[in-house]
Amino acid sequence: MSFNWTPEELQEIVDNNPIVLFMKGTPEQPRCGFSNRAAMVLGQLEDKWASVDVTSDPRAIPSICAWSDFPTMPQIYVNGELIGGSDIAMEMYESGELQKMILESNSE
Amino acid sequence: MVTEAWMVSEVLKVVPDAIIEASDLHGSGDHFHVRVTSKSYDGVRPLQRQKPILNHFKPYISQNIVHALDLKCMTPEQAASTLDTAFDPHSEKKTEFFGVHIRRESKE
Numbered sequence: 300m301s302f303n304w305t306p307e308e309l310q311e312i313v314d315n316n317p318i319v320l321f322m323k324g325t326p327e328q329p330r331c332g333f334s335n336r337a338a339m340v341l342g343q344l345e346d347k348w349a350s351v352d353v354t355s356d357p358r359a360i361p362s363i364c365a366w367s368d369f370p371t372m373p374q375i376y377v378n379g380e381l382i383g384g385s386d387i388a389m390e391m392y393e394s395g396e397l398q399k400m401i402l403e404s405n406s407e
Numbered sequence: 408m409v410t411e412a413w414m415v416s417e418v419l420k421v422v423p424d425a426i427i428e429a430s431d432l433h434g435s436g437d438h439f440h441v442r443v444t445s446k447s448y449d450g451v452r453p454l455q456r457q458k459p460i461l462n463h464f465k466p467y468i469s470q471n472i473v474h475a476l477d478l479k480c481m482t483p484e485q486a487a488s489t490l491d492t493a494f495d496p497h498s499e500k501k502t503e504f505f506g507v508h509i510r511r512e513s514k515e
Contacts, residue, residue: 370465385477386478386479
């Protein structure tokens, strides 16, 4: 089965995983400082999260950016909703908003 | 390659009432940390604060003229309690979230 980065396939990823990080590289081997920061922020959480390496396929970044209407990587999704990049994730983690958002989504 | 002054003038087109500080993170003219302080951000969620700016920069990001755009969009109250440090994506210190000190050319 091949993965083609279609809007339907991307939507399925964020629908099936409460927290998703689209990043350059992997949490163990990030290929971009901002992706690393996003992974480190999510690593502070107690919840499980999924990561997708957007450097694994040249079609990934243009497809994801067109689908989400967000021009940069990384991108973080909570409960299917884009919260933003690593700057917003960091900001929301520091203010406690991110934890609150995840807690609320867990109890739904 | 673009300059900090150009970044400031472009962001100003989107958020005319803002106090804007742009930092060229590596002196390479393509990785920027930009902090934007505006009263108009009162009650606006983080992603919605960034969206108009990111949309404006889309053509520059897709042509890789601007490779990285780390944004901090704050209300004046938030700006007053925020530290003068910015995240450096290529910092050696991987455990540190922050690295670069913001250069302030003119204090408002």
